[in-house]
Amino acid sequence: MLKLFVLPADQDPVPLSRYLWRAGIGHRILPDEKTPGHAFWLVNPDQLPACREALDAWQRGDTALVGQSKKQSPGLTFFKQRPVTLTLMAAAFLVTLAFEYLFGYLVFLVVSFTPMVVEGRQLVSLPLSETLTSGQWWRLITPILLHFGWMHLVFNLLWTWVLGEAIERHQGSLRLILLILFAALVSNSAQFLINGSSQFGGLSGVVYAYLGYTWLWDRRNPGQSLGLTPGLVVFMLIWMLFGMTPWSQSMGINMANEAHLGGLLAGLAFALLPWRSGPTNKRI
Secondary structure, eight states: OEEEEEEETTSOOHHHHHHHHHTTOOEEEEEOSSSSEEEEEESOGGGHHHHHHHHHHHHTTOOSOTTSOTTOOHHHHHHHHSHHHHHHHHHHHHHHHIIIIISTHHHHHHHSSSOEEEETTEEEEOOHHHHHHTTOGGGGTGGGGOOSSHHHHHHHHHHIIIIIHHHHHHHOHHHHHHHHHHHHHHHHHHHHHHHOOOOOOOSHHHHHHHHHHHHHHHHHOGGGOOOOOHHHHHHHHHHHHHHTSHHHHHTTOOOOHHHHHHHHHHHHHHHTSOOOSSOOOOOO
16 A cells, blocks of 8 residues: 555545545555554555545535546435446345236246246246257356345345445445456356255345455455454354354244355355455456
8 A cells, every 4th residue: 555645633534535436446544653543545446646636626615526527416426436336236136026016937047047847837947968068058157136125135235235346336336346246157057066956036145255355355354444344254154154043944044054054155255365465446
């Protein structure tokens, strides 16, 4: 990281920090080791010219985002800062809406991990080879968009926002896309290969990948923490273990346990890759 300046201890660093984040400038605020104050550190030195431009605008009192129109709508700005997270949530909502109210099981047949056929009154999953040889590669990913009931959807969208938005905001859209695709592939494959059925769906495998990635990232990069709280880690792990017990089934709660575990392991593995520290600043 590159040290920029030290803000006096009696000045609130939050407004400037928010402005820099909105301008896409990755930074950290740490106690200064020499003088009382808030030291601003630039995460990516390549952003130094853009950071100087932003700081000059801030000193002039121009708090509009550098390089952006002052008339840009707040909603558009909000979307541009987290496009992958919002698009994923919208896609899951629309697919579930179509499944619940519009096209029923036909949606299931389109997004399931492998093609399925109707035999009698039952859906029968075809082998994985049917997905691969037929060129229907999207099926390896699309089960994450389908949810069985609105409570299932809301629960997963909540954690998709809480965990995924932080990753995208701090580390960029490109890294989040790669994590989603990797987590979907691993968690969906684990669920199918162990159970042999394509009758599953939901974002929970991706959510557990977010959890594993964020937890390990924070421990490997304490100066670049994504802010995951220990309480959330404990809750999510207890919930996953609960789903593996007979108690959950006796309560009518059927969880994709293999997808949860596969997603968690995928997130941990993803955090071990040689990522550059700090935001990627790559948007789509």
